[in-house]
Amino acid sequence: xxxxxxxxxxxxxxxxxxxxxxxxxxxxxxxxxxxxxxxxxxxxxxxxxxxxxxxxxxxxxxxxxxxxxxxxxxxxxxxxxxxxxxxxxxxxxxxxxxxxxxxxxxxxxxxxxxxxxxxxxxxxxxxxxxxxxxxxxxxxxxxxxxxxxxxxxx
Amino acid sequence: xxxxxxxxxxxxxxxxxxxxxxxxxxxxxxxxxxxxxxxxxxxxxxxxxxxxxxxxxxxxxxxxxxxxxxxxxxxxxxxxxxxxxxxxxxxxxxxxxxxxxxxxxxxxxxxxxxxxxxxxxxxxxxxxxxxxxxxxxxxxxxxxxxxxxxxxxxxxxxxxxxxxxxxxxxxxxxxxxxxxxxxxxxxxxxxxxxxxxxxxxxxxxxxxxxxxxxxxxxxxxxxxxxxxxxxxxxxxxxxxxxxxxxxxxxxxxxxxxxxxxxxxxxxxxxxxxxxxxxxxxxxxxxxxxxxxxxxxxxxxxxxxxxxxxxxxxxxxxxxxxxxxxxxxxxxxxxxxxxxxxxxxxxxxxxxxxxxxxxxxxxxxxxxxxxxxxxxxxxxxxxxxxxxxxxxxxxxxxxxxxxxxxxxxxxxxxxxxxxxxxxxxxxxxxxxxxxxxxxxxxxxxxxxxxxxxxxxxxxxxxxxxxxxxxxxxxxxxxxxxxxxxxxxxxxxxxxxxxxxxxxxxxxxxxxxxxxxxxxxxxxxxxxxxxxxxxxxxxxxxxxxxxxxxxxxxxxxxxxxxxxxxxxxxxxxxxxxxxxxxxxxxxxxxxxxxxxxxxxxxxxxxxxxxxxxxxxxxxxxxxxxxxxxxxxxxxxxxxxxxxxxxxxxxxxxxxxxxxxxxxxxxxxxxxxxxxxxxxxxxxxxxxxxxxxxxxxxxxxxxxxxxxxxxxxxxxxxxxxxx
Numbered sequence: 001x002x003x004x005x006x007x008x009x010x011x012x013x014x015x016x017x018x019x020x021x022x023x024x025x026x027x028x029x030x031x032x033x034x035x036x037x038x039x040x041x042x043x044x045x046x047x048x049x050x051x052x053x054x055x056x057x058x059x060x061x062x063x064x065x066x067x068x069x070x071x072x073x074x075x076x077x078x079x080x081x082x083x084x085x086x087x088x089x090x091x092x093x094x095x096x097x098x099x100x101x102x103x104x105x106x107x108x109x110x111x112x113x114x115x116x117x118x119x120x121x122x123x124x125x126x127x128x129x130x131x132x133x134x135x136x137x138x139x140x141x142x143x144x145x146x147x148x149x150x151x152x153x154x
Numbered sequence: 155x156x157x158x159x160x161x162x163x164x165x166x167x168x169x170x171x172x173x174x175x176x177x178x179x180x181x182x183x184x185x186x187x188x189x190x191x192x193x194x195x196x197x198x199x200x201x202x203x204x205x206x207x208x209x210x211x212x213x214x215x216x217x218x219x220x221x222x223x224x225x226x227x228x229x230x231x232x233x234x235x236x237x238x239x240x241x242x243x244x245x246x247x248x249x250x251x252x253x254x255x256x257x258x259x260x261x262x263x264x265x266x267x268x269x270x271x272x273x274x275x276x277x278x279x280x281x282x283x284x285x286x287x288x289x290x291x292x293x294x295x296x297x298x299x300x301x302x303x304x305x306x307x308x309x310x311x312x313x314x315x316x317x318x319x320x321x322x323x324x325x326x327x328x329x330x331x332x333x334x335x336x337x338x339x340x341x342x343x344x345x346x347x348x349x350x351x352x353x354x355x356x357x358x359x360x361x362x363x364x365x366x367x368x369x370x371x372x373x374x375x376x377x378x379x380x381x382x383x384x385x386x387x388x389x390x391x392x393x394x395x396x397x398x399x400x401x402x403x404x405x406x407x408x409x410x411x412x413x414x415x416x417x418x419x420x421x422x423x424x425x426x427x428x429x430x431x432x433x434x435x436x437x438x439x440x441x442x443x444x445x446x447x448x449x450x451x452x453x454x455x456x457x458x459x460x461x462x463x464x465x466x467x468x469x470x471x472x473x474x475x476x477x478x479x480x481x482x483x484x485x486x487x488x489x490x491x492x493x494x495x496x497x498x499x500x501x502x503x504x505x506x507x508x509x510x511x512x513x514x515x516x517x518x519x520x521x522x523x524x525x526x527x528x529x530x531x532x533x534x535x536x537x538x539x540x541x542x543x544x545x546x547x548x549x550x551x552x553x554x555x556x557x558x559x560x561x562x563x564x565x566x567x568x569x570x571x572x573x574x575x576x577x578x579x580x581x582x583x584x585x586x587x588x589x590x591x592x593x594x595x596x597x598x599x600x601x602x603x604x605x606x607x608x609x610x611x612x613x614x615x616x617x618x619x620x621x622x623x624x625x626x627x628x629x630x631x632x633x634x635x636x637x638x639x640x641x642x643x644x645x646x647x648x649x650x651x652x653x654x655x656x657x658x659x660x661x662x663x664x665x666x667x668x669x670x671x672x673x674x675x676x677x678x679x680x681x682x683x684x685x686x687x688x689x690x691x692x693x694x695x696x697x698x699x700x701x702x703x704x705x706x707x708x709x710x711x712x713x714x715x716x717x718x719x720x721x722x723x724x725x726x727x728x729x730x731x732x733x734x735x736x737x738x739x740x741x742x743x744x745x746x747x748x749x750x751x752x753x754x755x756x757x758x759x760x761x762x763x764x765x766x767x768x769x770x771x772x773x774x775x776x777x778x779x780x781x782x783x784x785x786x787x788x789x790x791x792x793x794x795x796x797x798x799x800x801x802x803x804x805x806x807x808x809x810x811x812x813x814x815x816x817x818x819x820x821x822x823x824x825x826x827x828x829x830x831x832x833x834x835x836x837x838x839x840x841x842x843x844x845x846x847x848x849x850x851x852x853x854x855x856x857x858x859x860x861x862x863x864x865x866x867x868x869x870x871x872x873x874x
Contacts, residue, residue: 014623014627016623016624016627016631016688016691016692017623017626017627017630019627019631019681019684019685019688020626020627020630020631020634020685020688021630023631023634023635023638023681023684023685024630024633024634027637057619057732059735059736060777083619084618084619084620084621084622084623084626085614085618085619085622105622106622106623106625106626107622107625107626107628107629107630108626108630110630110633
């Protein structure tokens with residue numbers, strides 16, 4: 001487990017895409033791939049994932065449906081929709097229901113995809129930082145409260 | 155007549171006899187002798203017997219022809235006759251046929267010696283002398299004087315022309331009577347027949363009344379002379395009893411109606427008309443009464459006749475006065491005047507103002523004949539009037555016709571103008587319609603195009619996905635492949651460097667392996683394989699899709715081509731590939747000849763049918779598996795058969811019937827244009843083929859297409 005590498009989960013029913021994606025980003029990121037939504041959810045349960053990239057058109061479970069399920073259990077990963085066709089309904093659903101961070105079209109532009117992933121990770125990290133700071137604030141808050149109470153008693 | 159000398163002698167004798175005593179003398183000269191001056195008459199208050207009468211007191215008649223007027227009872231006449239000559243064969247003639255009954259009693263010295271009764275209650279054939287007049291044998295021996303009593307019963311006025319005569323003379327007299335009456339009858343018949351024929355041709359009722367009038371007047375006149383009883387009904391005394399009144403009434407009614415018709419009284423003189431009707435009613439009453447009481451009927455008839463003759467005369471006068479221009483009325487007036495004059499003469503004779511002779515006794519008949527003739531002239535004249543009227547009406551009709559034709563001509567001009575205007579309007583309308591038609595055709599074309607675009611657009615989503623995926627991994631693979639190749643090149647470079655340096659083989663192998671280890675060489679080998687395979691697959695898939703698209707759309711092939719139907723079907727299925735999902739597609743392609751057709755259009759038909767089939771399957775199964783699409787083709791010598799069936803929702807009978815109607819759709823608004831199947835139908839028709847559908851609701855539908863192998867070729871010129 002390499003902690004400083006961004007871990008990414010890519011879901012697509014087309015295996016060639018999975019191979020291509022993994023080959024492109026495997027050096028830079030920690031890449032997980034899944035052929036279906038169900039498979040992806042299994043991976044999510046076992047690994048820490050920063051960014052989820054999913055295809056929209058898939059049999060059994062569409063990208064939006066998959067993302068909806070993800071939100072129920074895993075709120076942290078940043079979600080990106082990658083689709084071959086500008087289906088407005090799918091995009092609207094993805095934003096409203098899948099609460100995606102970004103929408104990308106196939107064929108992907110490696111550079112754009114890379115930047116998007118980095119930005120997504122940045123947001124992930126920011127949120128993480130805010131979370132940690134909130135925790136620290138709570139701790140210091142409770143310590144301060146403790147001190148205040150002692151002062152009042154004395 | 156035996157010559158003038160005898161006549162002269164008789165005249166002298168007669169004048170001599172006139173002054174002499176009661177008794178008349180028979181003489182042997184063959185001539186008639188009127189013995190009226192010798193008559194004594196007696197009019198009792200009731201019917202009396204001879205014995206009573208013989209005691210009664212007679213008075214002198216005073217006239218050559220005594221007129222005893224109308225009597226309710228029998229009247230009597232008495233006279234004495236002496237026969238100085240040798241000839242006992244003398245006759246007594248009572249020359250009045252109107253009497254009902256005459257009885258001659260012969261007495262000698264106050265003793266009844268003989269009595270002869272001649273009555274109309276007996277049959278005519280029973281008479282000894284077949285003569286309408288009453289003729290008796292006078293059997294007086296030479297030198298003897300007999301006293302005779304005549305008992306006369308009559309409902310008419312008793313005019314008593316009594317003659318002594320002899321059989322030879324009687325024959326002569328009869329001949330004269332026959333001559334006059336025959337002439338009269340002739341006139342009547344001629345007038346009747348002539349005018350009856352006129353009636354048949356003109357159909358004017360006045361003629362018929364005239365005929366009736368003439369016939370019955372004739373019968374009445376002849377009846378008065380007694381000829382009817384002699385010749386027409388000698389064996390019907392009862393009818394003779396009523397005949398005169400009967401005929402007189404009918405003739406009277408006829409005369410009245412004739413007048414009404416002839417002078418057009420009803421139209422022009424209402425009051426006269428009702429007066430005449432009243433007279434007709436009088437006649438009619440007499441006509442009815444005669445069957446019960448002949449005597450009373452006679453009285454009524456007589457007064458009716460008198461009134462009528464005056465009434466008709468006045469009517470004629472009035473009409474002539476009012477309408478002097480009507481010549482028929484003048485004829486009528488003259489005729490009636492003549493008749494009245496004749497009657498006057500006849501009556502005056504009865505009152506001995508005029509002499510009693512052949513002329514006066516036949517004055518009625520002569521006047522009647524002249525009247526008939528004049529009336530007939532009047533009627534004939536009427537024809538002229540009618541002709542004139544007809545001529546006038548024809549002229550009027552001609553004038554009207556001319557006027558009409560003028561109006562029609564004007565109307566024609568107006569109509570022609572209207573027609574011209576209408577024609578122009580219609581022409582402009584026609585032009586409008588033609589323009590509209592052209593617009594509509596263009597709109598239809600645009601609709602068809604739009605439908606094509608819609609179905610293409612519907613597919614674009616799938617095709618984009620279909621085509622973007624392979625392009626994605628082709629392009630996506632290039633980057634990592636390049637990187638991998640770089641790594642490989644680095645290894646080769648490292649090897650080269652190591653080869654040129656003086657490092658031991660051991661070190662060199664170690665360094666190489668370390669580098670390989672570093673770069674995960676085994677994984678790299680596998681990855682390169684995968685990437686190359688991906689590129690290969692992506693490229694070939696893209697090519698296949700593009701080829702299918704090209705085959706499907708055939709945008710460059712709007713004209714007739716020899717095409718493979720199976721290839722078209724296959725390309726269509728590739729186009730809809732992304733819609734298939736879990737649907738199982740079964741294909742049974744037969745060995746088909748190339749079909750002369752518009753392949754692009756046929757593919758559109760296939761696409762429409764297949765996408766409908768997929769829609770129906772998705773409706774039924776949704777995302778679940780189980781859907782099946784079957785495409786099969788086969789052929790005969792000149793026909794290609796295609797069946798596309800699905801196990802979707804199927805159709806109701808109503809839908810099945812309307813499926814080819816334009817704008818009919820079962821999809822929601824915006825989902826379909828409703829033109830797909832309509833276009834399919836038209837396209838197949840254009841190919842001279844046929845398309846039909848069988849369907850079971852809830853179990854699926856099947857479309858059956860039949861396309862002739864070279865149908866378009868035979869009629870392509872008209873359909874293209």
